[in-house]
Every structure is written in C-alpha cells, then in structure tokens.
Amino acid sequence: MTVPRSVTVRVPAKVNVQLAVGAARADGFHDLANVFLAVGLYDEVTATPADALRITCEGPGADQVPLDRTNLAARAAEALAARHGRRADVHLHIAKDIPVAGGMAGGSADAAGALLACDALWGTGTTCAELLDLCAELGSDVPFSLVGGAALGTGRGERLTELAVGGTFHWVFAVADGGLSTPAVYREFDRLTPDAPAPEASEPLLAALRTGDATALAATLANDLQPAALSLFPSLADTLATGTAAGALAALVSGSGPTTAFLTKDAEAAAHVAETLRTSGTCRTARVAEAPAPGATVLGPRA
Numbered sequence: 001m002t003v004p005r006s007v008t009v010r011v012p013a014k015v016n017v018q019l020a021v022g023a024a025r026a027d028g029f030h031d032l033a034n035v036f037l038a039v040g041l042y043d044e045v046t047a048t049p050a051d052a053l054r055i056t057c058e059g060p061g062a063d064q065v066p067l068d069r070t071n072l073a074a075r076a077a078e079a080l081a082a083r084h085g086r087r088a089d090v091h092l093h094i095a096k097d098i099p100v101a102g103g104m105a106g107g108s109a110d111a112a113g114a115l116l117a118c119d120a121l122w123g124t125g126t127t128c129a130e131l132l133d134l135c136a137e138l139g140s141d142v143p144f145s146l147v148g149g150a151a152l153g154t155g156r157g158e159r160l161t162e163l164a165v166g167g168t169f170h171w172v173f174a175v176a177d178g179g180l181s182t183p184a185v186y187r188e189f190d191r192l193t194p195d196a197p198a199p200e201a202s203e204p205l206l207a208a209l210r211t212g213d214a215t216a217l218a219a220t221l222a223n224d225l226q227p228a229a230l231s232l233f234p235s236l237a238d239t240l241a242t243g244t245a246a247g248a249l250a251a252l253v254s255g256s257g258p259t260t261a262f263l264t265k266d267a268e269a270a271a272h273v274a275e276t277l278r279t280s281g282t283c284r285t286a287r288v289a290e291a292p293a294p295g296a297t298v299l300g301p302r303a
C-alpha cells in the first residue's frame, strides 16, 4: 500500500435554518431542535506526517485561531490517535475561509476535517459510526460538519437525522466586525428566556426544505438564540435591516452569531444583497453561498 504524503479534506460551514432551544440541562447544555443546512463556504484541512503534532493556519481571521492543543482540529487528531493507540504525529494545516467565531461552525468543520484527513493519512479505517462518536465528543456541531447536506440535530445537536432537500437555496452571509462566544450567547438566552418550552422541529420548515421552496423556507426560518445575540451585539439589527431592505426574502442571525444570514430568491438577488451589505458600513464583508453543500470530503491523497 502506498502511504500518502498528505491528505486534504474540504469541509463546509453551516447555517441553522431552525434553532429551537429548550431550558438549560443539568450538564449545562441545552436540548435543541437544530435544523442544520450546510452552505458552500469551506475550510480545508491538510494532514502531513510530522515528528509531533503541529498546527498552522492561513486565511481571514487566522490570527484568532489557536495553534496549540486547544485547537479543535488538534483535539480531533489526538482523539483519533488515542482510539487507535498511536501517536498524533501530524502537521495539520488549516486554510480558513469560514468566518472565525461567527456562528458558522468553523472550528467544528476543522475538527471533522482533521478526523477524516488523519484517518486517510494513517489508514486507520475508522467506521462512519466511530467517526460520528468521536465528532460528538469533540463538540455538538461537529457530527453535522462531517455529514453536511441537511439534518435535524436533537439532544445537544449531536444526534442527527438526515433531511431531504429539494432544490438549491441562495444565501448571503454578512461577516460582523468581532465575534461572539457561544457559551455567552446561551447564557444570555437563559437570562432572557426563563421558561423555555421543549424544542420541536417545525413541520412547515421541513416541508419547505423538502420542496426546495425558498419563499416557504423564508417564512419559517427561526433562531431562538437571535434575541440573545442581538442583546450582546445590538448593531446586528442594522445589518439585518440593510439586507432585508435590499430584497432578501428573510434575514436571521446564523447560529450563535454574529454572522447574519440572508435567504434570497436566486443568485442575482444574492449578488445584489451582498453588494448592498458590503457598501453599507453595517458589516465587515458579505459572502454569497449556495446550499445544500456536501459534508467533509477528501480532495485526494497526494502521494
């Protein structure tokens, strides 16, 4: 067998088209009905043999990404190595394109990418079920980064049921100046929502995904963390209003924010909303992306 010299994996960002949040559990997490949709903004993780675990990172926001063992990709490599009783002697290079600390699961994408890349590099032949277990140990969003497409996440978001999507959705993402801490947003949710009901997936929203109907999806988008994100980052209201005035079908905070997401009717409308946002002064930049996108994908071992 030829041992590959490096393996590159591409992993998508996500937007939560429905994020229903229940009350805090005894373990501090929240039960969710989390409808994930993978979007076509990608990080790439390249694994290369090395004497010891090493992380490097390039791209927008790379200076905010830790290069030590707190990096989720490093933790993923160590978890896979431990599972197979070997050393995590690998250099992981992360080419970032997913906004950092933006509520689009960038760190989770890198963890899923590192798992898949190391598995291919080391020839450890880990089953999909084992990879999903490792993902769930690393973080609530990580299993979805591995599978992509669309899925309903229950529990703390890690238990996935695949969802059918009947068309292509055109999104714009406004990247904010600054980040939000996910635990801080959940804490603010607890403060604002003392009696959160049990979370349930919305049937009309699942139907809109199934039929690929953007107008119907726009009418059902919902994020229970949005009031908390707006409370901690009030200027996001101006970004949401700007994208809506530019013709978006709907606008919402992406996950825990502060990235904001705009659903549009087609690629032309998306380009217009993105350009309006870019010149509005209400965000740092705006990106267009289509959904659904595939999950973590090996781009090919380079022998």
Ligand SMILES: C[C@](O)(CO)[C@H](O)COP(=O)(O)OP(=O)(O)OC[C@H]1O[C@@H](n2ccc(N)nc2=O)[C@H](O)[C@@H]1O
Pocket (backbone or CB within 6 Å): 016, 019, 028, 029, 030, 031, 032, 034, 103, 105, 108, 138, 139, 140, 141, 142, 155, 156, 157, 182, 183, 186, 255, 256
């Ligand atoms: C906001 C979302 O991105 C929506 O998909 C996720 O719920 C967050 O997922 P994540 O970043 O993978 O989160 P984890 O790394 O598992 O947890 C980080 C922190 O977020 C909070 N957290 C996360 C998930 C969850 N169901 N309830 C929580 O309260 C907890 O304070 C936890 O300590």
Ligand SMILES: Nc1ncnc2c1ncn2[C@@H]1O[C@H](COP(=O)(O)OP(=O)(O)OP(=O)(O)O)[C@@H](O)[C@H]1O
Pocket (backbone or CB within 6 Å): 064, 065, 066, 070, 071, 072, 073, 094, 099, 100, 101, 102, 103, 104, 105, 106, 107, 108, 110, 111, 141, 179, 180, 182, 255, 256, 257
């Ligand atoms: N590989 C990584 N990429 C980005 N951030 C990382 C990574 N590993 C650890 N982090 C840390 O995690 C924090 C959150 O970054 P991340 O980009 O994952 O946020 P997020 O997209 O808001 O996450 P989520 O949507 O899953 O809540 C960063 O501020 C950084 O300190």
